[in-house]
Amino acid sequence: MSSSKSTTYYAVAKGHNPGIYDNWATTNENVKGFSGCLYEGFKTIIEAQAYLDNYNTLNPPLPPPTILPLDTLTKEQLSVIDHLLKGDNIFLTGGGGVGKSYLLSVIYTEFPGLKKRLMAIKNPGSVAKLPRIQMCALTGCATLLLGHKAKTLHSWAGIGLGKGSVSELYIKIRRNRKAMSNWLCTDLLIIDEISMMTAELLDKLNEIGKKVRSNKKPFGGIQILFVGDFFQLPPVNKSNEPTMFAFESVAWKEAITSSIELTQIQRQKDEVFQGVLKEARTGTLTKESCEILRGCQGRDWKENKIRPTLLFPRRAEVEMINDSNLRALTGRRYSYKARLVYDGKIPDGFIESDENFQKALNIFDSDGAYSKELELMVDAQVMLIANVDPDSGLVNGSRGVIVGFCPSTELPIVEFVNGVKKSIGHHTWPIEDYEFISRTQIPLKLAYAVTIHKCQGSTLDAALVDIGTGNFEFGQAYVALSRARSLEALYVYDFDPTAFKAHPKVKKFYSELQTKQIGDDDLKLLIAARFEHAVESKEIDIKPVIAESSKPIQAINVIKEDAEASWTVPVSGDSLEKSAIVQVLGTFAKSANWLYDSVPVNWADCLLPCQDKLLELSNALTSKEFLPSKENIWRALELTPLESIKVVILGQDPYPTPGNAHGLAFSVLPDIRPIPASLKNIYKELVSDIGFTAPSHGNLEEWAKRGVMLLNTVLTVEAGAPQSHSKIGWEEVTDQIIRSIAAQNKNVIFVLWGKSAQVKKKLLGLYLDKNGHRVLESAHPSPLSASKGFFGTKPFSKVNGWLTEMGKEPINWQT
Structure with a gap:
């Protein structure tokens, strides 16, 4: 047994020289006499480095507390x-x-x-x-x-x-x-x-x-x-x-x-249905609940364009229902076979006919949600089985109907229950243990009927449920019943109170x-x-390195148990070469997370969950030229503290014209001329709505100071290239800002102009009723859409009217 297997690695987070050491003598020198020293010993360097990474990322000074x-x-x-x-x-x-x-x-x-x-x-x-x-x-x-x-x-x-x-x-x-x-x-x-x-x-x-x-x-x-x-x-x-x-x-x-x-x-609007579900859960339906469920039998659902999904207990019934409904349609039938696609370099010696691969593929196919052979026709009822476009509400479980097929690609076009119409392309599913190969198929399945087992964990827009004697498993009827969003979305095919039964072990x-x-x-x-006021915390800039020790480390045995599977990493002095250890936990020398470090202190708590994403963005932006300047990226947060927000107006991304963008949606610096066209239309509607006196400038900082959060959903842009940063990850950060505002404040008005802003309404769902928020939606003030639903909507007087109802001071819109 090699001596390296008994080595202890000491991670010093707070000491004279933070880092990782392989002996106690050097470690002791670095912590002895250091007030508030912090260190820990580990059996492997992976654990030691993870400890330092964790400390370095998660130990900024304490920000002032926010109202949770x-x-x-x-x-x-x-x-x-x-x-x-x-x-x-x-x-x-x-x-x-x-x-x-x-x-x-x-x-x-x-x-x-x-x-x-x-x-x-x-x-x-x-x-x-x-x-x-x-x-x-x-x-x-x-x-x-x-x-x-x-x-x-x-x-x-x-x-x-x-x-x-x-x-x-x-x-x-x-x-x-x-x-x-x-x-x-x-x-x-x-x-x-x-x-x-x-x-x-x-x-x-x-x-x-x-x-x-x-x-x-x-x-x-x-x-x-x-x-x-x-x-x-x-x-x-x-x-x-x-x-x-x-x-x-x-x-x-x-x-x-x-x-x-x-x-x-908590959902009082569904109080009756929730009461029924509470009884169904434990298998103790009252006479009143039974009558409510019987009242859902025989309800006419055939006139609905998006028909309810039928939930049946057995797979044979489901397949029969789906096949018979498809055969009843007229017109051309389109077929799609699941294929294998190679995503990387094929290992030497690999062949698809390999017995082990075929066995893994068969298991993968049987467990997968996709169909090996999918047949579709116009008017077929379908369900998405993958997240295609979450921002548009097209996620796993979304219901729709086939309305056509693309002439050139023959891909199906689906109109979904939320009104979105989209062509659905192929989706890939990586095969376990074969990272270079994936299954690809159209991510749709016929949705006339689904087994109750397959739908657990989902919520359906409309459901026709079999909660009769065919249910053979404990909890099965309850799961079927609880998939419907409400009584209005529930249609009952068959009902028997004895189908609702709880497992004896569960009841006990x-x-x-x-x-x-x-x-x-x-x-x-x-x-x-x-x-409580923030407790003072001395900031420490930890830069994890492999520190020079009194005994240079020649090699690190990363995996100590099971010698046959272990591997050794060469290390030289106080630095790591490009080696396997870097592949395990990533590069040690990470770029500074300057974006998170520059977040206004009263917003730091809110953006804690986005630290990793902000580190990615910090690294990505370090090598780019962008607008606005670094010091103005968080301008909207600086001018409008979380607790002072009355109104949120969402924009898309900053103006791409150099000199215009300064961190506030729709706003420009005071000396910028001409005023951008969208802002001109906002001023025009203000004049019509409340008799506003249009200023000669386009600076909206006074709005921000009065409680109007002017937030772009993407916070940077390349000069001359609108929406050039729309795919680099900003929306994860701004979504968190929007969620935090909705969760931590009460009675906020969210102004959503245009479709790109209106998709954010889904982020507010948990908090709208609970915290008394309101949403105002209309077309965007852009010249392309202002005359199609922005002009004449009187958003500013509506906002002030709502604020008055909420007991808040109206906004002075004059700048």
Whole structure:
């Protein structure tokens, strides 16, 4: 056994010379006598570097606290945050409509800053780091609903299909740079749809976490938040084996310290339907609920252009319904076969007829949502099975109807339920363990009928459900019923109250569940964390390097267990050559995140989830010339603090004419002439609307200072090239700004001029009713569209009228 296997690597985050050292003597020299020193020892250099990366990224000075949307949460929801702050591993459960999705959004955006401030209050003078959160779910559809960079659990963990032993999966993860970083750098792991996970898989993940992180605590010390409802369909276990739920696993007993069930319904407009679902969930339908469901039988749905999706318990019924409906159509039938496409260099010796590849392909085809052979016709009812254009609402599960086919490409043209009409091209799905090859197919499926199992986790625009005697599985009828958005979207094909049945294990589990509520003292502490003045924190510029040691490192054995699979990385002195270690965790010498560092201090908390994206943008923009100047990129945020916002007006990207852009949508510097055409039209409508006196300049800074956020959705542009930066990642950042405004403020008016702004309305959905916001939509003031729905809409008097109703002072629009 080589001596390198016993080496400890010390990561010094705060010391005389921060860096990584391979011996205690040198480490001690760098921390001895340093006030507030911070260091930790690790078995591998990967873990040490991850620790430094984590500290460097997540340890800016404490910004002033913002007003968090905690006052929008119920006491049940606050209990979840309370227990997370205490470090508990939590199981969060509850039926539909109780606010689980909203709570997860609040946790993701607000918990990191809240945790850091709370630790600073409890331990003045200590260095508190911001926790990194990762949201995961068992299906792609569920990750889409979560948002916030959610990933499928299998992808995040790097386990592929999750087959094989813990040792086999561990080796697989070690060879996956992203997966290793995920395991090592995540502090809070949120897993949604936990009811779909088998006990076997949960136990594997628990052991993998311990091995990867060299930590015997549950999941290697990662804090866990499981979210789900076990009254839904049970997990799919191996054939001939009894159903084993996640809560029966060893990992669950080791990890979960608190369970909280949300019971208070938040969506009051669906109160009747939510009441029915609450009873259906536990298999205890009352006579009144049965009558409501019987009233949905026989409802006429055949006149609807987008017909409801039929949800049936068995695959044979579904295939028969889809085939018969397609045969009933007249006209040409278009066929599409799934193909293989090569995305990279084909390894030497690979052939498609290889037995192992064919076996993997057959499994991939059987598990995939696509059809190996897809047949479509005009008027066929279809559903998207991939995220084609999320900004237009075209996501996995979107319903539509075929209205034609492109003459040149024969690609189907679909009109979706939201009115969007789009040609649908091929989509690719990478094949597990064969990264150079993918399956490609049109991402549509016939949607006259879908199995209930396939639709779990989705929400349908309209559903015709079979909740009769054909339901053979526990929770199956409840899942079918709860896919509909509302009673208005529900059509019942068959109904039998006995179809609603809960698994005995689940009923026993919930009967013994001891949920916890937040105490008054802890509630006061939460309030203190919100309003306490920022604790002083000395900023430290950590630049992780491999420091020169008294004994130069000749080689690092990165993987110590299982010598056959280990590999050695050459290291020279205090620097790393381009080697395998760089491929594991990326280049050590990262460019400065100057964009995040320049965010106005009172907005820093809001943009914490975007640090990685801002680092990407910082690197991308470093080599570019762009408008506006660096110091004006965040001008809209500087002039309009979060708590002062009354109105948000969204623009697209900055003016591409040099000298015009200065960080405010539609605005230019005072001496710029001529005034841009869109702004001229805004002035023209102001004159017509409120008798505005049009100024000779185009500077709108006074609006910003009065509470009008003038935000472009893309914050930079190349000179002379409109929308040149629209695809580099800015919208992830500005979407977060919009969400933060909606979540943390009340009674804000969002002015959405033009389609590019109106697609952002979806970001407000969680908060519109809850926080009393309003939305004003019209055509864009551009000369191309102003006469088609902007002129004459009187937006400025409407805004002031709404502000008056809200008890706020109207905007003085004069500049």
